[in-house]
Amino acid sequence: MSTMEYRKDFLSCLDSDTSLKILMCLDDPADLVRVTCVSRSWRHSVIENGLCKQLCLRMFPQLSRVAFVVELNQHGAKEHAEVGSSYSMEWLVLQREHRVFAYLGKALMSSVAMNCIAKTVGASSTDNFPRESIDNTLEPRDTISGRFSYWSSNGQSNPNVPETLTYELISEICVITEINIQPFQAYFQQGSPIYSANAVRFKMGHPKASLDAVDDELFVWTYTSPEFPMSQENRLQKFKLPEPVLCIGGILQIELLGRVQRQEMDGLLYICVSHVQVLGGSLSPPFSVNILQPSGMFVLKRDQLANHQPVVKSGNESEDVSVEPRGMRDYQQIVTIMRGQVVGFVEDEWDEEEYDIDDFDPEQAF
Structure with missing residues (x-):
């Protein structure tokens, strides 16, 4: 040839x-x-x-x-x-x-895979606030200062009443691959019951531009996962999404569907969670978004300077990457x-x- x-x-x-x-x-x-x-x-x-x-x-x-x-x-x-x-x-x-x-x-x-939760937004209900607030789900330890750490819903007689836990992610544009949830086991109650949900579902989206007094929904959901069955077990249960999801807007909501455990004291059904992880990666600061309301479309921004990374040396020292002639x-x-x-x-x-x-x-x- x-x-x-x-x-x-x-x-x-x-x-x-x-x-x-x-x-x-x-x-x-x-x-x-x-x-x-x-x-x-x-x-x-x-x-x-x-x-x-x-x-x-x-x-x-x-x-x-x-x-x-x-x-x-x-x-x-x-x-x-x-x-x-x-x-x-x-x-x-x-x-x-x-x-x-x-x-x-x-x-x-x-x-790089990491826990993408920045902070809590709120729970649909809380039994004893602030002792059993959603903030406790960010803590991986079961106990803090000798006190159990968990979120608890209000009690319900109807097993079909759902609950939601809403979180703000570390940036407005994240790739989410997996959500992990650990139900709470009440060792201080007779029989050490586990207050898991029957199933879970996940939503991702962004806040609404303005809060309408006649509309109870504060967020626009752009992704909803299938339902995943939850086991009544005291362990960190992993729920891997069918495909990685690009969360645009930085809001994730966990829907806890179905109640399986009654509290002996009052006969009501509760859902309790001790820990939540949201695994994925942030695309910020090189990338950011600007949501265009009310269409839900968005502007994708790339910051060229944000791609500049330091060269990490031994100890805490670092130096900038040298720039050669173009x-x-x-x-x-x-x-x-x-x-x-x-x-x-x-x-x-x-x-x-x-x-x-x-x-x-x-x-x-x-």
Whole structure:
């Protein structure tokens, strides 16, 4: 096989629909970024068809509510049209979406698992406030200062009366994968009963813009999980969502459905919880949202400066990542990409006035 045949662009031999189907088979944002570095025509195809955005939508359907994207602190960034085209607003918007969704895709696939609860919002009822308040569910210990730590609902004679626990998450945009709940076992009562619910369900969403006095619902729920059965066992029970969920708005509510345990003292049914965990990852501070009321659509914002990470050294010392001249940084990245060893994302769009990517010969880089 000759050198010319080896370097031939196989996508140019296919019709546009077929080449697009091939590119849409890529399921990693890093691969799409590699594609944009192969040639100007491949880059144009990825950006024009919004492939990074489409990939993020397939991963998290909640992103279908994005009205538009915004880049913050883009000092010195150059947005330019392709050779032979005008500085159309449409192309600049496509470039911006490509960058934002490429970085978002990376963040969605690399978020670190952590407990995402920031604070409690409230419970539908509380038996003895504040001793048995929802705040106790944030404490993993069963006892504090010799006193049992748990939340308790009011007693009910009807086993079908539900309860809710509502929490604010650590940011307005989080990926949630699992919710863990531990029912409370009352060792101080005869028989040590466990006051679990019969089932649980989870809702995610955002607060309403204004509080309507005639509407008891204070939140807009954009996701509702299926019901999960809960065991009447004193352990941290794990409820993994069918798919990771992008919580936009930072509010999570736990619905406790069905009562199974009566209190011997009054004969009423209670639900009690000792601990709650919400596992997932925060996409903040690099990403933030602005909810557009009353439509429920939102603006997705990416802060370029928030991507800057310190290099952690021994002890508590740290130093900033050194910034190389852009030309040298781009050259090193493109060589790494050609070698198939990409570990990160290209920071900016290629400067095509400085580098003719179509004519780049990978053999000359080694």
